[in-house]
Amino acid sequence: MTTDSNRVIIFDTTLRDGEQSPGASMNLAEKLEVARALERLGVDVIEAGFPIASPGDFEAVQAIAKQTTRARIAGLARSLTKDIDRAAEAVAPAGDRARIHVFLATSAIHRQYKLGKAKDQIIKQAAESVRYARTLCDDIEFSPEDASRTEPEFLAEVVQAVIEAGAKTVNIPDTVGYAYPSDFADLIGYLNQHVTNIKQAVISVHCHNDLGLAVSNSLSAVRAGARQIECTINGIGERAGNCALEEVVMAMRVRKDQFGDMQTGIQAEHLYATSRLVQSVTGLPLQRNKAIVGDNAFAHESGIHQHGVIKNPECYEIMTPQSVGVPATNMVLGKHSGRHALAQRLEELGFTMSEDDLQKVFDAFKDLADRKKDVYDGDLMALVEQEVRGRSLSIWSLDFLQTSSGSHAVATATVTLSKDGEAVTDAATGDGPVDAVINTIDRICGVAGTLEDYRLRSVTGGRDAQGEVSIRVRFANDNVVGGKGLSTDVVEASCKAYLDAVNRASYMNAKLDYRSPEGTQP
Ligand code: KIV
Ligand code: ZN
Numbered sequence: 001m002t003t004d005s006n007r008v009i010i011f012d013t014t015l016r017d018g019e020q021s022p023g024a025s026m027n028l029a030e031k032l033e034v035a036r037a038l039e040r041l042g043v044d045v046i047e048a049g050f051p052i053a054s055p056g057d058f059e060a061v062q063a064i065a066k067q068t069t070r071a072r073i074a075g076l077a078r079s080l081t082k083d084i085d086r087a088a089e090a091v092a093p094a095g096d097r098a099r100i101h102v103f104l105a106t107s108a109i110h111r112q113y114k115l116g117k118a119k120d121q122i123i124k125q126a127a128e129s130v131r132y133a134r135t136l137c138d139d140i141e142f143s144p145e146d147a148s149r150t151e152p153e154f155l156a157e158v159v160q161a162v163i164e165a166g167a168k169t170v171n172i173p174d175t176v177g178y179a180y181p182s183d184f185a186d187l188i189g190y191l192n193q194h195v196t197n198i199k200q201a202v203i204s205v206h207c208h209n210d211l212g213l214a215v216s217n218s219l220s221a222v223r224a225g226a227r228q229i230e231c232t233i234n235g236i237g238e239r240a241g242n243c244a245l246e247e248v249v250m251a252m253r254v255r256k257d258q259f260g261d262m263q264t265g266i267q268a269e270h271l272y273a274t275s276r277l278v279q280s281v282t283g284l285p286l287q288r289n290k291a292i293v294g295d296n297a298f299a300h301e302s303g304i305h306q307h308g309v310i311k312n313p314e315c316y317e318i319m320t321p322q323s324v325g326v327p328a329t330n331m332v333l334g335k336h337s338g339r340h341a342l343a344q345r346l347e348e349l350g351f352t353m354s355e356d357d358l359q360k361v362f363d364a365f366k367d368l369a370d371r372k373k374d375v376y377d378g379d380l381m382a383l384v385e386q387e388v389r390g391r392s393l394s395i396w397s398l399d400f401l402q403t404s405s406g407s408h409a410v411a412t413a414t415v416t417l418s419k420d421g422e423a424v425t426d427a428a429t430g431d432g433p434v435d436a437v438i439n440t441i442d443r444i445c446g447v448a449g450t451l452e453d454y455r456l457r458s459v460t461g462g463r464d465a466q467g468e469v470s471i472r473v474r475f476a477n478d479n480v481v482g483g484k485g486l487s488t489d490v491v492e493a494s495c496k497a498y499l500d501a502v503n504r505a506s507y508m509n510a511k512l513d514y515r516s517p518e519g520t521q522p
Contacts, residue, residue, distance in 0.1 A: 006261045008252065009228040010245065011045040011204065012038050014278060015060070016076055017242050018232035019049070020514070021284060023452075023472040023482040025504070028060050030281040035064040037274045038233075039071050042267045043245075047101060047230075050076040051090035052083045053512045058090050065094035072097045074141065076514060079104040079129035088136035099139040101171075102129050106158050107146035114517050119154055126158055127165040134166035141169035143206065145515075148174040152187060156194040163195070169202045169228060174217055177210025177240060184217045185224035192225045204228030207243045209235060214243035219251055222262065229264075233278040234286055234293065246271045246292040246324070254319050272325035273349065273381075280385040283482020283501070285455055285470040292324055295457070327377030335369040342380075349377060351384055360387045371488045372464045379466055382459050386486045386496075395503045396445055399423055401495050403433040415440040415495070434494045441495070445502050449473040452480065456490060464488060469497040473505075481505045 015031055018024060026034065031048070038046050048064040049057040065073045073094040075087035079102055091098035104115075104126045111117055117125070126142065133140045142162040147155055159170050172191070174184065188205070192198055205221040205228070207214040218229045235244030249266045252259050275293035279285055288295040298321040313320065327349060333341060339362050346353070346361070353361070361380075364387045369375055396417045405411035413436035416425040426443045430436030434454075442448055453472040458465040467490040471483050481504045485496025 005227070006263065007227070008222055008262050008264050009044045009202065009204070010042075010249065010264050010266055011047065011074070011228050011230045012043040012232065012245060013047040013206075013230050013242065014038070014232040014236065014245075015064070016047040016049050016514075017206075017230075017238065018236040018278070018282070020238045021236045021241065021282065023480040024236060024282040024284055025481065026281050027504070028056070028063060031060045032063060032067060034233075034278060034281060035068055035071075037270070037277050039068055040267070041270045041274050042265045043071055044265060045072040045074055045099060045228075047074040047076060049090075050512075050514045052077065052086040053514060058086060061087075061090035062093060065091050065098065068094070068097075070097075072099050072139065074099040074101045076101045076103070077129075077133070078102070078514075079125050081129075081132060084129060084133045084136065088133070091137065096138070098137050099141060099169075100133045100137045101141045101143065102126075102133050102167075103143035103145050103171075103173075104129070105146050106144035106155060107149040108151065109149065110146050114515075119157075123158055123161050127161040130162045130165035130167045139169075140167050141171055141204065142167040143171040143173050145173055146175040147172045148179040148184060148187065149176070152190050153194075155187075156191055159191055159201075160195045160197060163197045163201045167201055169204050170198075171204035171206050171228070171230060172221070172226070173206040173230075174208055174214075175206075177208035177214065179207065179213065179217045181213060181216045181220035185220040188221045188224040188226050202227050204230060205243075206230035208237065209240040209242060209244075212240070214241070215247045215251065218243045218248050219258075222252070222259065234275050234284070234290070236278065236282060236284055244291070246275060250292050250319060250324065268323055269325045272327070276381055276385070279470075280484060283470055283472065283484050283504075285457065285468075288457075293326075297321075298326055327381065333365070333369070333375045333380070334373070335366075337365075337369075337375075345377075345380060346384065349381060353384075353388060357388045368466070368488070372462075372466065374460075374462070376460045378459045382466060382468055382486050385484070395419060396441075396499055398496060398499055400425070401437065401492055403436060403491055405433040405436070411436040413437040413440045415444065417441070417444050417499070433491045437491060437495045438498050441498055441502060447475060447502055447505070449475050449498070449501065449505075454494075456493070459486070467493045469493040471497045471501060473498065473501040475505045479505055 048061040051058040051061045061075045073091050075091045077083035077087040087100045144158050203226045205226045207217040231243040231245040235241040286294050364383050396419050400416035403413045410429050411433045412429050414427040424444050428439035430439045455470045457468050466488050469485045474480050481501045483497045483501030485493040487493040
């Protein structure tokens with residue numbers, strides 16, 4: 001890890017805290033793809049999961065530790081021997097890039113209600129667990145959970161004790177998103193002043209976004225001496241999410257006047273593609289006006305703005321779309337473009353893929369070009385997501401779809417799906433064509449999903465634009481799963497999205513919640 005005191009370490013927890021977002025579960029192949037994208041982006045630490053939570057989590061952390069080459073790989077553990085053992089085993093293939101992230105709640109409310117432990121017991125358990133973890137791994141991070149609501153004097157005692165026990169990073173989580181920027185900066189200043197061994201560790205912050213202050217709190221903490229920011233792509237995470245990586249990084253870059261020589265190692269030109277990838281694999285779409293990577297982040301609607309931007313982009317743009325990798329909006333390919341032109345454009349957009357995958361994308365591109373006059377970069381990115389990522393998950397695939405509906409007609413759908421080479425056809429009615437399609441898929445697949453969220457966005461402008469449907473579905477056992485579908489026909493896009501969710505549901509496995517009390521058997 002860097003010893004440069006101006007370097008702000010970016011610790012990405014998309015695969016751990018981000019995955020805690022309802023419906024955001026990712027399978028092994030998807031996690032590996034995100035991990036590779038995070039390395040390309042230049043993050044310093046990837047928190048790959050909570051290994052004791054489930055066999056799937058363990059396997060993912062271990063595979064990521066094996067298959068990455070540059071970033072540190074962290075595994076989360078409660079302050080319990082069995083958690084630490086499991087985390088150590090999972091991160092071991094990363095060798096000297098391995099990190100164990102141990103946590104224990106410290107606030108009065110958590111001590112009383114969650115843990116039933118007194119202050120001295122907390123200090124003892126925290127220090128002992130760090131000391132034990134250090135026997136298995138050189139790089140230990142400790143988090144006093146709910147630090148921002150912990151009495152500062154007690155927090156300082158805990159931090160002092162874990163550094164003495166060997167923690168190299170002390171992370172100060174604003175677990176419930178309660179902190180206020182100036183108070184949070186004061187807290188970091190307080191620790192810097194009152195923890196006598198603080199220089200032996202890096203101070204990190206981990207801010208949740210319940211009041212929309214996660215990025216502000218993280219930036220204030222950096223100005224007060226923190227040198228690691230924990231964050232997620234698109235700010236995904238529990239409840240209102242975590243500090244958004246793209247926002248915090250670009251704020252530091254664009255407003256470098258506020259941060260002196262401090263900088264991160266992020267290659268900002270990969271931010272957009274990484275954001276798209278995470279949207280795709282989690283099925284969590286962004287609001288159009290999301291800072292940095294939202295569809296409208298660089299869109300200028302009013303004539304005055306457009307005029308100003310044409311004369312000099314700096315009139316209304318504080319950073320260029322290219323600097324964060326937003327693709328050009330001009331038409332790039334058409335019906336007569338060949339495979340070579342497509343491959344070249346995909347490479348320019350940052351996609352490297354096998355010949356087989358390229359052929360799949362090319363076939364889908366030809367199909368799309370028949371239905372749509374102009375094919376934009378956004379269309380290509382969506383096609384890659386559908387063809388390469390979507391297919392790897394397919395259990396059921398769509399062969400045929402027909403619907404009929406109208407203002408005074410009962411909506412009906414006929415669907416043919418196939419699984420293991422066997423086709424099944426069925427039909428059902430519903431409240432509108434999308435409901436009819438979902439009812440038919442439920443009959444064929446023997447599931448009963450409840451639609452919790454449904455969003456439709458057009459990938460580009462124009463009447464012939466592709467519609468991208470993102471949904472969240474609740475299945476039996478309260479499994480909430482995301483799904484995405486893409487087509488120039490929005491009913492077909494809805495059908496594909498629902499089928500994607502059905503296919504993903506079978507990959508989900510029950511998990512231990514990382515907040516379950518220390519001492520409770522998983
Ligand atoms: O929000 C939190 O407190 C956490 C810890 C495990 C660091 O995610
Ligand atoms: Zn968290």
